[in-house]
Amino acid sequence: MFSKACEYGIRAAVYIAVQSLEERRVNLKEIAKAIESPEAFTAKILQQLVKSNIIDSTKGPSGGFEINKTQFKQINLSQIVSAIDGDSIYTGCGLGLKECDENKPCPVHDKFKDIRDELRQMLETTSIEELSLGMKEGLTFLKR
Amino acid sequence: MFSKACEYGIRAAVYIAVQSLEERRVNLKEIAKAIESPEAFTAKILQQLVKSNIIDSTKGPSGGFEINKTQFKQINLSQIVSAIDGDSIYTGCGLGLKECDENKPCPVHDKFKDIRDELRQMLETTSIEELSLGMKEGLTFLKR
DNA sequence: TTTATAACGGATAATTTTGTCCGAATTAAA
């Protein structure tokens, strides 16, 4: 469904969010360990999230990553996915055709449209806040 | 969503089905041209479909690929996807966790489950027959 | 029986994605 980079990106964002709830800024090493991801690769992904203004970063000692609490409700999965994988998941044809729309649909166009609309709906309505609360309550997990 | 190989595989299967409706057996060259796919790569994918008993092949002059009409109703998208991409699309965790289930769910487990169940439902209930009929009527397309 | 056609199978190559390394820039703490 998503690229590996995107999976790591979502996991990292959720972890950062959970820690930000407690006013904790976290660094790369801690994040990679917490979500069991390759450190250097995760660094690249975090940089993308910083550039997309989804997370904030601070250099130097006691630096690291955090999410501004005022944005908690506004950041959703859709933004993270778009930042990392682009929006091909929404716009691309299910069978890989370059040109596929209502006028010239592929054989599965309508059926895929339904599924993708629901996926989009889900990603857009799932906030980072919601996900971090589930984590905080110990109901969900980010590794294994 | 699917791998490129899987996209080509579905397109090829639909094309073969449409031609089989008219009792036409088609060869690799024709298929690759019709669906605008790389010939040699498509050959590999067709071999997978043959091994999975989704399509039939015949060697030699006037040989090629076809789909047994008696199977038209039984072959669905789910079988093609499973044959090429495996069933990770059904079973894998949306965030890439090795271990993710009701007992130890990732933060998006439930939401993804809903989407994937619908995807599965769609793939399982969409037959190759249905798709080939849309093509035959000139309503859907396999290239561009 | 010979020949040409087409799928099959294995090796190899190109491209993309995933992952690593390392030095530069920044900045808080000593």
Place this chain on the structure above:
DNA sequence: TTTAATTCGGACAAAATTATCCGTTATAAA
């Protein structure tokens, strides 16, 4: 002011996926 911690950025490497090549096998037609 110096040092150490940390992100940032670019180059590089490994792995996976996509794609090609070419000889082998089977078989229909000549």
